[in-house]
Amino acid sequence: MKEILITGASGGIGRAIVKDYVKNGNRVYAHYNTNAASIQDLQKDDPEADIFPVQANLAEKDGVEVLTEKVVEVDTLILNAGNSYFGLLTDMAGDEIDAMIQLHLTSSIKLAKHYISSMVQKKQGSIIVVSSVFGVTGASCEVVYSSVKGGLNAFVKGLAKELGPSGIRVNAVAPGYISTEMNARLTEDDEHDLMNEIPMGRSGTPEEVASLISFLDSNQASYISGQIISIDGAWQ
Template sequence: MKYALITGASGDIGLSIAKQLAADGYGLFLHYHQNRHSLEQFVSNTLVKEAYLIQADLSATNGVEMLLSQLQQPVDVIVHNCGNSYYGLVTDMSDELVAKMVQLHVTSPFLLTKKLLPHMISQKSGNIVVISSIWGLTGASCEVLYSMVKGGQNTFVKALAKELAPSGIRVNAVAPGAIHTKMLDQFNKEELAQLADEIPMGRMGTPDEVAKAVSFLISNHASYITGQILSVNGGWYC
């Protein structure tokens, strides 16, 4: 059996990815920071061959080691999905917040990948997918920090893909646009309606649509695709 590690699996997109990869036949390592209950519900209500819950704070410097200490099998797929956004001016952000955001989105994924690569390299196979963001491609006012770390993820994908291609390991990213998740709870109905009007397809995406993109990228259907940032955004900011 192949195993997939999904960080941030307790969120809306993470749960959808977990559901999709369970249907694809993977054993799952489901990482969470605080919301264990949603993952327990997922495991009890979903047909999963094997699932293990892993708690760690990846915004902390010891988070990667905490996560690794709970892995019971080498993994064949890594989905770096863990993340938080912050809406506000650059001048309003504390130094502590900046450090945590960089740790969560850049440093921890880098170190986690580094630790898990030897098995993939020895097997001459593996897949890494980063859940990035449209703002990592275009940038967004009042989300400068989030745009910066997501842009860093995209460059990480492009560089790592070149390094690992000779070892048979593919590295890609999915860059969602506006997706119906709790991350949009900070906006009211009028603002969400205005946002939907800006999107050529006239609606926001769903977590399942992101999950389908991940499933495609780690499948044999994408066997010649690496180093790509796949936008799932309904034509928004193309």
């Protein structure tokens, strides 16, 4: 049994990751900020599962400290917490920019810094980041989101090199358009146009992203590290 910390576990992709891990008998620390009901529903769906809710606001400067006081050590760290902002950069308030950088980038780096100490001692462990295709290609009207995801991709590349000698793997998955509540803002016409851009002609599912993450954390992927793996239906 492995101990897994999943940040942003209350969202669509996060919930799918939790379900994938607990079905294999792992203990999962399911982080959330405000949506406790989502984690409680997961517990109700599988009362026998080892799911432990952990609340912390990672958009705040003390969020990492709050979280690490509750979860001291893990075998796998999955950095999935995040949000998006759709609009012009000139319309973003300064505190909105600061919060997005703190949530996506600063908190992820600090969480990794905390948990890699025990991983290095054991000479094993895995860190997986949920990035985005926009972190690779960039996106108009999602400039800051693209920036923080791009920063995470560079973080993965650098940290994988640093931790490779200790037997710890660091990877990222870069989802394209996935059917989640965060993407539900699109109108029917916008979604139709988007489907025409995606060669496979459909959106991805949270379960498909979760399956890729499970593979990257498995022994079958023991020689994969420092990679940003897109899961986007050949969109980008």
